[in-house]
Amino acid sequence: MGKTQDEKKAEFCGAMIGDGWIQSDERCLFLAGDPLEDKEYYDKCISKIVSETIVPTKPKIFHYWKVYGISIYKKSIIRRILSEFGLPKGKKVATARVPTWIINSNKKIIEPFIRGLFDTDGGIFCQRDYTKYADEFNFKYHTKIRLRFTTISKKLNDEIFKLINNLGYKGVKRTIKKGFENNRNNHDVQILEINRINSIKRFFKEIKPSNPKHMTKYLIWEKFGFCPKKLQ
DSSP states (O other): OOOOHHHHHHHHHHHHHHHEEEOTTSSOEEEEEOTTTSHHHIIIIIHHHHHHHTOOOOOEEETTTTEEEEEEOOHHHHHHHHHHSOOOOSOHHHHOOOOHHHHTSOHHHHHHHHHHHHHHHEEEEEEOOOSTTOOHHHHHSOOEEEEEEEESOHHHHHHHHHHHHHTTOOEEEEEEOOOEETTEEOOOEEEEEEOOHHHHHHHHHHTOOOOHHHHHHHHHHHHHSOOOGGGO
16 A cells, blocks of 8 residues: 555655755755765655655756755745645754644654654664673674664754654653854754664664665664674
């Protein structure tokens, strides 16, 4: 059974909040990622979702920013996205949030939203176990797997935390403090992690991330019990 239109819209919203932006003057919309690691994801997933819910599109590389993804320049379409999809515009630190219609929806809508967000702005990290209880294998190899969402918006992080916990995943929030560098005020980094093995396995079974870079790391960890640092 394929995805419904609302499920596709929710996944697009997650991806936009992760890697997209809409200019304040509503002249353009961009959704883009790494030209190497994310190319397959944009070619096979994002372009299909956008083409089926908004407007036919084809990903391309944006040489100026050295990113790969999609763009929309028609104001009428962008205004439709702003009103119908509930997405914000302008600087993310001030506007990033989960659309209200997704917050008030059910599991079938929230899960694709989380998938879109994780595919674009999430990550998998495997660490060594440095505790006194670690055996030789866990001390030597990166066995401790973590799923992580990262944002500079505390409001967004709080909203994602609630959604994750409402789905039954045990998330942990923390803040990495930033100070002044080169006379610029760098924002604090808000982190949400899923650390429990059973929650991580369930996440990949039920949320089903679409970005191959995430699936590759997870499948390597699942098969061998660790993921080499050079792949992270």
